[in-house]
Amino acid sequence: MGKAEIAMTPLQQWGEEAEDGAIYSIILHRVRAEPIANRSCQLDVSSTPECPFVQYRTCKKRLLRAATLPRLVGWLVSADVEGDRGYVPSFLATYRAFANPAQVLDLLLPLGPDKAVLHVLKLWLQHHPEDFWEPPQHPNLQRTLSFLHQSSRDSPACALAEGLWQSHKDDKEEEHRRAGAAEAEGGEPTGMGLPQVIGEAAGTGDCEETPALLSFSVDEVAEQLTLMDAELFRAVQPFHCLGCVWSQRDKKENQHVAPSVRATVAQFNAVTSCVIASVLGDLTLRFPQRAHLLEKWIDIAQRCRALRNFSSLHAILSALQSNSIYRLKRTWAAVHRDTRGAFRKLSQIFSEDNNYLKCREILLQEGGIQGSSDGWNSSQPPAGASPKVKHQTRVVAPTIPYLGTFLTDLIMLDTALPDFVESNLINFEKRRKEAVILSWICQLQDSCQEYHLCPNPSFRLAFHQHQQLSEEQSYRISRVIEPPADSCPNSPKLHRSLTKRFSSLLLGSEASAASPSPEKPGISPLGSCSSLSSEDASSTPCSPTRGLPTSKSY
Structure with a gap:
């Protein structure tokens, strides 16, 4: 041959x-x-x-x-026979962009209790149990369970439905127990939802008893941030990442859309806030002392890189690249040369060159993510990914991605491809492409089960009680620490395409509208060079368009 x-x-x-x-x-x-x-x-x-x-x-x-919705649902039971093996998982991952669970059940269940229908229900219950979460009655789950009891009580799908129903009952009983305990203590009942990482009650002790965040070792900080990020990333519902969902977040009526993604964004901004406040919070520090704080955060970033936690890695780098910290030329000059080199090397991971090509290649090579079983369309890498990178057969290491990379791809797909084609048919080719990216997110979520890290309550206490500064506050403090001066040759030289804040990238106008005043603690999206005074702009180590992050939303 x-x-x-x-x-x-x-x-x-x-x-x-x-x-x-x-x-x-x-x-x-x-x-x-x-x-x-x-x-x-x-x-x-x-x-x-x-x-x-x-x-x-x-x-x-x-x-x-x-196809029309009825033909799409009908194809669920025919796809495997016709050789369209990637269809069912692609449909289940994306159908909520054009239908709801009740509509799909209306069309699927009348097709009969044959083997194909049972297989679809099994995959649906197994991989998308959140679609059947409709408290307090869970009508779609009850309907599915009734169908399975009548048609195939001994099937794997029926066992999954019964297990899901029992878990919902257990959750309800636990919720009642918590509500009763909270009422007995005179507090508010707590509800179910995302992992209590953001905004959780960290304790009732005095602030003086709270350990300083950087009193923990480099390894401990990086590992605890990784544990928190992994909890939130595993809780992300991939459907919330679809462009048609996430791109609507700024509308007033969609203030609560995609909560699982918003929680990840909030954690990213909380990490960035802690880095900025820890570096700027003490005005009495000398240049070498403040430089030591920068060095420790860069060491933490390196440890996050070793743990393949690209979310906190990106958050730390974004803080160090912010206007208020980047401009501290004398402080940066006191940072060890090797540490500055490590900072530059880490920053290159999130370079915007070729649509974050470096970051994508790392995820493909180290995370081992692969395409779906559909060998025709689903084997294609997302926009910007290198065609030379070969998909591996399994996830080889636990990895937490920077979620913004996937959100960018999904928003670009949603913008570029129509929802409907000729004769007003639902464009399922678009959904197949989206399903590939959602599949990659799911594979990385599964990989996070391999993190074996123990939570440290003292660290979480320190993290959640850490001082926060608004952008304007941090910039004013920065000018007090180092008034505008001539450029220092040892300040970090960064690429033009360095990263921006997650809040400005992903929250868009919503974050801008919520920017806190100088008197109110909090972090708003870091602005472009226009936030610099003319005096300070002239003293930056490189031109505004080459050295400072810009605020661009997508």
Whole structure:
């Protein structure tokens, strides 16, 4: 078999077929047939058994490209037979962009209790149990359970539904218990939801008893931040990341949309706030003492990198690149040269060059994420990913990504591709592409189970009670610490395309509208160089467009 034969792709797009309410892409799939011995080889006594020639046969596959909702649901029970193996997981991951669980059940359950329907229900209950969370009655789960009891009580899908129903009952009983305990103590009942990492009650002791955040070792800080980030990232509902959901967050009626993603954003900003306040909070520090704080945060960032926690890594770097800290030229000059070099190297991970290409390649290589089982469309990397990076077979190490990279891809897809195509059919090709990115998020979430870190209540107490400064407060303090002066040659030289704050990237106008006043603690999105005075701008170590983060939202 020649090199040209080996290089031929096993899949080839042939054309399209249109039916009433559906459009299919036709794929020709070359499948290797059983080897047949060459006749001349059989007659040649001296020939070896390794003399067969290879035969192929061509199979026709139909992939649903666009359809009405009834045809999309109907394809759930036909896709595997037709060779569209990536369809069911793609549909279950993205259908809430154009339907709700009740509508899908209305169309799916009447198709009968056959094996395909039971398989779809099993995958749905197993991989998307949140779709059946509708307290207090959980009507869709009750309806599904009733269907399974009547049709296939011994099926795996029925066992999953019963387990989910029991867990909801247990959650309700636990909630009643907590509410009763809180009422007995004169407090407010606590509700279910995301892991209590952001804004949790850290304790009732005096602030003087709270340990300083940087009194903990480098390893302890990095590991505790990683544990907190992992808890929140695993709680992210991938559907909340879809562009059609996340891009609507700024509308007044959508103030509570995508809470699982907002919690991750809040944690990112909390880390950034702690870094800025810890560096600027004590006006009595001398330059070497403040430089030591920078060095410790860079060491923590390096440890986060070793733990593959790209969320806190990005947050720490964003704080160190903020206007108020970046401009401290004399302080940076006192930082050890090797540490400054490590800072520059870490910053390159989140360079915007080629759409965050460096960060994407690291996630693919170290996180080991792979495409879905659909070998045609789903094997393509997202926008900006290197085509040279090969998908690995499994997640090889626990990894917490910077979620903004995936949110960027999903918003770009939502903007670039229409929701409907000709004849007002739902564009499922768009959903397949989105499903690939959601699949990568899910794989990384699964990898986080491999973190074996123990929570430190003292650290969380220090973290949640740490001083916070608004952007204006931090910049004023920065000018007190180092009034505008001539450029210092040892201040860090950063690339033009360094990262921005997660809040400015992801919260957009919402974050700007919520910017706190100087008298109110908090962190607002860091602005562009326009926030610098003309005197200070002239003293920055490089030009505003090359050295400072800019506020650009997507």
